[in-house]
Amino acid sequence: MLKAFLQDDSMRTVRSLLKATILITIAIAAVSSRLFSVIRFESIIHEFDPWFNFRATKYLVKNGFYSFWDWFDDRTWHPLGRVTGGTLYPGLMVTSGLIYHVLKFLTLPVDIRNICVLLAPAFSGLTALATYFFTKEMKNDSAGLLAAAFIAIAPGYISRSVAGSYDNEAIAIFLLMITFFLWIKALKVGSAYWGALCALFYFYMVAAWGGYVFITNMIPLHAFVLVCMGRFSPRLYTAYCSWYALGTLASMQIPFVGFLPIRSSEHMSALGVFGLLQIVAFVDYLRSLVPSKQFQTLLKTVVIVTFLLASAALVLLTVSGVIAPWSGRFYSLWDTGYAKIHIPIIASVSEHQPTAWPAFFFDLQFLVWLFPAGVYMLFRELRDEHVFVIVYAVMGSYFSGVMVRLMLTLTPCVCVSGAIAASTILENYVVLGSPKEATPEEKEAEEKKPRKGALTAEGEPKGVYSPMSKLIVSVTFTLYLLLFVTHCTWVTSNAYSSPSVVLASRLPDGSQHIIDDYREAYYWLRKNTPEDAKIMSWWDYGYQIGGMADRATLVDNNTWNNTHIATVGKAMASNEMTAYPILRQHDVDYILVIFGGLLGYSGDDINKFLWMVRIAEGVWPDEVKERNFFTARGEYKVDEGATQTMKDSLMYKMSYYNYHKLFPSGQAVDRVRGVKVPAVGPTLDILDEAFTSENWIVRIYKVKDLDNLGRDHASANAFEEGKKKKRAASKKGPVSMRV
């Protein structure tokens, strides 16, 4: 009866209805598992980058598309400013802007913030759908449904798409999967229509995320592998060329991408394969006209020689500088130590660190071991589209090992091949048909299999097919599936649902305590400082200050200008006398530091301080030296044993200023580093403490104006405190006070 239900034609409508229901349920599950943060905290934008996207979206909705396109932002990167419209991927903002206007047109006024917060969950539902279609092309419906269910709740994808994480990746993974699906479809049918659709979604992807380069290289690689396997076909030509010709032209419409597709090395593989396919197609055509063997070898040589010549020309052009060489970010993918030496700014980002092994299990759970099984099953059949998943699996695994962040691109592939493995198991074991009912053909096939496997008991092939073994396998597997669901929910709720703008902790009685220092401080800035005040902080907080406090910043998460960031790092790392001119030159009014010592919040500026020093050292190796911040024994200390350079640095002073007064004398403890801080706190001459938040996480200092009498701040301060002018004027004055 089950068989009749699964295969009968008359049941087709019932089956498709069932499929639609399952898909809708999966989409609902995908959305709702991403709502933890909204329910626990509130509808708020998370983390750092999303704050910029949110601010840009607000600008777009308020000022319209054209002024968004030409947006020059003078409130960031003071005094340089940023050509924001030309240096961002507008896909995300335009998408939510469109949704906003459509809803408004339908007389459903929804706050733009809520659209931004819920965009990622909404698109994750669509991702599940795209993954279903993609996997369906690989195997069948049931594998597709499983893959959709996997991607809907896999933590590797949830990590970047919970409600409030309004980042480019929110829509990019959907676009990735739908582009890949359309590519496979185009390749299978060999139709320019699907190729053109693929190019359209590729265009959307280029508009949405810098990771589009992954597609730009994956599709050519697939095509190249197919050609190398001798599987060139007119279908491949049609699909690839229609995609490339349209997609490349389309991608150049995005100002931020511009002429890159023909100028930079990352895009050259696509161009190369395009050229190769032209030659191969032409030769293929000629061969169909002349069926001579010598001639064919001649043609083959022509192809290879042309290919080599073209590669040589490419290298020559790269060396001569017509084509930009690989960008630094790209190099760091091949040589994992590269960024650390040459571009500390990239190495300093936590999501650019190499992945730790447990992270794979944490993010993928049992898919980790189903993944190779699925790839193996694809190998057994090895149709053209299977090659794609295999290539994807190889590339994805490598890249995810290099950078934590690229776990995201691996996850869809793991879900697809995991689903293929899982559905093969389920198809073989769940259906409770006894061998008698099977047709002779099937029976033959079934009997063949166990003989190959190690499980066979001689003469008893039915053993594996007995209801008992089927029961055991399917029950175990169901258990795994259930465990997977539990694991995913647990990970999502514990690890990935914190907005990181608002922190949560548990009180001793188990109730939740919200720590809202960031917003408290940003709100203070918004209300108590002049509109055009310039705030200096480490770049991590630039977007948040711009988004929440609406004040101009010196550096932000865009990190386009390394020197400017190094300047801020230098100001933070040097002593007051050196720092003051820098602050004055950059019109800094307030300085904001993050200090977690009181609360034990480990992501604070003292812990990031070494990166500031390193980045500053990269630009001014003579003035800032990392070595001076370590003790003679090479330790990074903030207690009594800290080096003088460390104690004199602006960052140290700002973090620990007045901190010891919180505690009985001599008892001051830094809870992050777990050390006692000196009983006598640092003094500040050029800054005034302006604001410190409830839990001391955010501390804001006001930069003093020049002294009225033209003295330097140290002597002026000393005078205020009633010291004799003579003593204060000598340079040792403030130092002797400190000791």
Place this chain on the structure above:
Amino acid sequence: MARKTAAASGKTATPSGSARSTTPTPPIIPTTTNTISKKPSSTAPPLTGNTFVLVWNQYLATTPQRIRLLDVFLGFLIVVGVLQFVYCVIGGNYPFNAFLAGFSATVGQFVLTVALRMQTVNANRKEFEGVSPERAFADFVFGSLLLHVFCVNFIN
């Protein structure tokens, strides 16, 4: 719909059937292939010269009128593309996006036309089971429309 396909296929069949009779060509192929296979290690010039004639004859013999029309279009596109490129090299590439738009319009159109040609040629019938000649033409129109929309946007 069905009648249309029949008519189309009938039409494509006629040129090769009546205007250029296929009968003279078969003898040509074996003889020339023989000459080639006789001297596998000989110098290239006679081989290439022969093969060009051979290819040309074969082409004339097997290509229906409609496909030839497409081929003329392809030749035209190549000429236009080469002209643009030569201009870019000689005259400079100042409005670079204008040059790119023009050049990629020809390249894109060329590629799409080749795809159309591949999809409609009889020899490839088996490859493209899901694509009828009408569907192929619709694809072609769709792709070209998209291409030119992007080009117009890009050319400034």
